[in-house]
Amino acid sequence: MKFRLSIGAMALLVAGVPLANPPLGLPPVPVPADNPQTPEKIALGERIFHDKRLSATGEVGCVSCHDPAMAFTDSPKRVSVGVNGLTGTRNAPTVVNAAYMKSQFWDGREPSLETQSHQPFVNPVEGGLENHAPLLAVVRSDPDYAAAFQRVYGKAGEQITMTEIGQAIASFERTLIAGNSPFDRYHYGGDPRALNDQERRGFDLYLNKARCVSCHVIEQDQALFTDNAFHNVGVGINQIQDEIPPLASAFLEAKRRGADVDKTVLTDPKASELGRFAVTDDISTVGAFKTPTLRNVARTAPYMHDGSLDTLREVVIHYNLGGKSQESDRVNPYLSGGIRPLDLSEPEIDDLVAFLEALTSPEFAATTATTTSPTGDEDHEPSTVTAQLPEAGERDRSDRPAAAEPGAVELRQPESGLHFRLPLGFPHPTHQGD
Ligand code: HEC
Ligand code: HEC
Numbered sequence: 001m002k003f004r005l006s007i008g009a010m011a012l013l014v015a016g017v018p019l020a021n022p023p024l025g026l027p028p029v030p031v032p033a034d035n036p037q038t039p040e041k042i043a044l045g046e047r048i049f050h051d052k053r054l055s056a057t058g059e060v061g062c063v064s065c066h067d068p069a070m071a072f073t074d075s076p077k078r079v080s081v082g083v084n085g086l087t088g089t090r091n092a093p094t095v096v097n098a099a100y101m102k103s104q105f106w107d108g109r110e111p112s113l114e115t116q117s118h119q120p121f122v123n124p125v126e127g128g129l130e131n132h133a134p135l136l137a138v139v140r141s142d143p144d145y146a147a148a149f150q151r152v153y154g155k156a157g158e159q160i161t162m163t164e165i166g167q168a169i170a171s172f173e174r175t176l177i178a179g180n181s182p183f184d185r186y187h188y189g190g191d192p193r194a195l196n197d198q199e200r201r202g203f204d205l206y207l208n209k210a211r212c213v214s215c216h217v218i219e220q221d222q223a224l225f226t227d228n229a230f231h232n233v234g235v236g237i238n239q240i241q242d243e244i245p246p247l248a249s250a251f252l253e254a255k256r257r258g259a260d261v262d263k264t265v266l267t268d269p270k271a272s273e274l275g276r277f278a279v280t281d282d283i284s285t286v287g288a289f290k291t292p293t294l295r296n297v298a299r300t301a302p303y304m305h306d307g308s309l310d311t312l313r314e315v316v317i318h319y320n321l322g323g324k325s326q327e328s329d330r331v332n333p334y335l336s337g338g339i340r341p342l343d344l345s346e347p348e349i350d351d352l353v354a355f356l357e358a359l360t361s362p363e364f365a366a367t368t369a370t371t372t373s374p375t376g377d378e379d380h381e382p383s384t385v386t387a388q389l390p391e392a393g394e395r396d397r398s399d400r401p402a403a404a405e406p407g408a409v410e411l412r413q414p415e416s417g418l419h420f421r422l423p424l425g426f427p428h429p430t431h432q433g434d
Contacts (some may be wrong), residue, residue, distance in 0.1 A: 040151050070300065123267075125266055
């Protein structure tokens with residue numbers, strides 16, 4: 001079922017009012033009152049998201065590291081690659097469902113989607129621009145952009161600032177919403193066959209023996225799989241264990257002298273490991289990072305803020321050892337109290353991994369990706385990704401085929417060919433070309 005959004009659906013777009021019909025398992029998307037969703041603004045944001053001209057080399061855009069074909073990450077890269085092949089310190093989180101996050105980045109240093117996007121353009125290992133001036137010069141002078149900014153904001157020339165750009169990108173990101181995984185169909189959709197026996201055993205472990213749910217939260221009527229809080233789960237901290245006090249004071253000193261936190265944490269591997277401390281200046285938050293969502297995690301390897309764990313099995317083993325990636329690692333003194341050895345058996349580890357694999361939305365299931373070359377070279381053919389809905393009878397899961405769910409619109413993500421189903425109230429942008 002494919003159809004264009006009608007004026008009726010548009011009427012659902014009321015600033016600050018939660019929108020109707022998010023996908024199964026997710027709450028309405030929060031939309032700030034001062035940045036209401038409109039189809040034109042979403043289209044503009046999508047266009048900026050894909051525009052590689054807005055970087056120092058003309059080769060890096062948001063899409064380079066948040067590729068629709070990779071569930072909006074740069075999987076399988078361990079850390080991201082920006083202009084001139086420069087690598088950062090951190091693994092790119094997915095942008096899918098980022099709209100629900102109470103803060104952005106692994107350390108939560110940006111409060112909103114509106115402001116988050118200002119950073120990558122000018123980070124030396126991402127977009128690499130000296131400042132925002134060249135970017136603004138492009139969007140102010142390009143006739144297509146000029147027309148779009150006029151339509152969306154009634155603004156032209158110098159009136160176009162990073163505020164409008166950040167708002168448009170955020171509006172686009174608020175359409176990247178994906179739920180309705182086998183887990184959702186089982187837990188919220190009333191389909192007992194949506195999870196197989198192993199996945200159900202994994203779910204039980206997730207809730208009870210392994211206590212994953214205490215941070216990767218599942219609620220009565222929806223699941224974001226995050227508590228929007230910061231915890232030290234023992235990843236990466238071994239790199240700096242013996243140097244924490246001097247590193248922490250050097251960081252504070254640099255910050256006091258005006259060092260840019262975004263640039264520092266993404267270019268200095270040791271500063272990166274300080275985690276939430278970079279924002280709070282509170283030593284008890286050293287090595288703490290934001291609890292990421294687990295939705296679509298089977299599609300976004302490798303894992304953790306530093307991309308140091310290659311597989312979901314390695315992640316579960318890390319938790320099973322009580323916050324150590326290897327038996328021989330030391331447990332760090334800032335470890336969260338919620339992390340203790342779990343005593344899971346090998347079959348239980350498999351069950352838990354199977355459950356994590358059941359958190360994949362139909363949009364990202366069975367994705368055949370032919371884009372993103374491992375070198376980060378973006379000179380490839382346009383993406384030919386197709387996301388397939390499960391075949392009838394496959395794993396007994398398709399009794400509730402995603403596209404048949406009422407109140408949802410199936411659409412084609414124009415840049416990627418990826419099928420998205422966005423809830424009504426999230427009009428898809430009319431693509432405006434490059
Ligand atoms: C060179 C690769 C790269 C580029 C280009 C890039 N990002 Fe990212 N993105 C990352 C990495 C790495 C992180 C995590 C950084 C951190 O947490 O310190 C991130 C984090 C994010 C987050 C936070 C998600 C969360 O759950 O906290 C959002 C949202 C995001 N990026 C959107 C964008 C947008 C919009 C653009 C374009 C303006 C962009 N990114 C450009 C690599 C990139
Ligand atoms: C104390 C809170 C807490 C508990 C308990 C917890 N997690 Fe996490 N989880 C986190 C945080 C914080 C991160 C990010 C850590 C980092 O990158 O340093 C994370 C990261 C992950 C990731 C990586 C996701 C990605 O996109 O890179 C997976 C997978 C994961 N956890 C699964 C689990 C499972 C399975 C359990 C139960 C065995 C569990 N977690 C228990 C807080 C927790």
